[in-house]
Amino acid sequence: MESVIDIPVVVLDPDLPPPTYARPGDAGADLRARVPCLVRAGGGRAVVPTGLRVEIPEGFAGLVLPRSGLALRHGITLANSPGLIDSGYRDELAVLVINTDPEADFQIQRGDRIAQLVIQRVEHAVFVPVARLSDSVRGVGGFGHTGR
Numbered sequence: 001m002e003s004v005i006d007i008p009v010v011v012l013d014p015d016l017p018p019p020t021y022a023r024p025g026d027a028g029a030d031l032r033a034r035v036p037c038l039v040r041a042g043g044g045r046a047v048v049p050t051g052l053r054v055e056i057p058e059g060f061a062g063l064v065l066p067r068s069g070l071a072l073r074h075g076i077t078l079a080n081s082p083g084l085i086d087s088g089y090r091d092e093l094a095v096l097v098i099n100t101d102p103e104a105d106f107q108i109q110r111g112d113r114i115a116q117l118v119i120q121r122v123e124h125a126v127f128v129p130v131a132r133l134s135d136s137v138r139g140v141g142g143f144g145h146t147g148r
Contacts, residue, residue, distance in 0.1 A: 005060065007119060012092060013051035019117050028065055028116025031095060039099040039106045045079055048114055050093045056119065058087045063118045064095060070114070075101030078115060085117075093117075 009018045019029035034051035062085030070076040079098040095115045099106050
């Protein structure tokens with residue numbers, strides 16, 4: 001059984017829908033571009049406004065994630081993936097896209113689905129200074145430590 005939480009949303013552009021889930025059970029709700037923009041090939045970036053402001057309750061956060069189809073077909077992903085929306089943020093949501101295709105520019109049209117928003121429960125931690133950490137199977141092995 002899925003849990004449901006109400007997220008107040010201000011739609012700044014009445015011609016665009018609020019975030020919507022494409023299918024039942026989807027984790028991410030689609031975010032759309034409020035304005036068209038061109039994202040240049042070879043690492044071009046653009047900040048794309050969504051026309052939405054949200055009020056995420058305390059104890060939750062919004063994660064803005066790339067759309068797999070855009071990444072596969074056009075090399076479009078997010079420069080800061082996942083983008084984090086804290087519960088206190090109230091300004092317009094914007095998506096920082098990057099074009100990884102080495103040759104083809106990508107034109108974002110107004111209304112295009114450009115990212116997905118996942119609402120996630122978060123825990124606050126108390127960071128307790130200690131002299132030593134407990135041992136683990138992994139230990140201190142870092143990047144690439146477990147092989148290819």
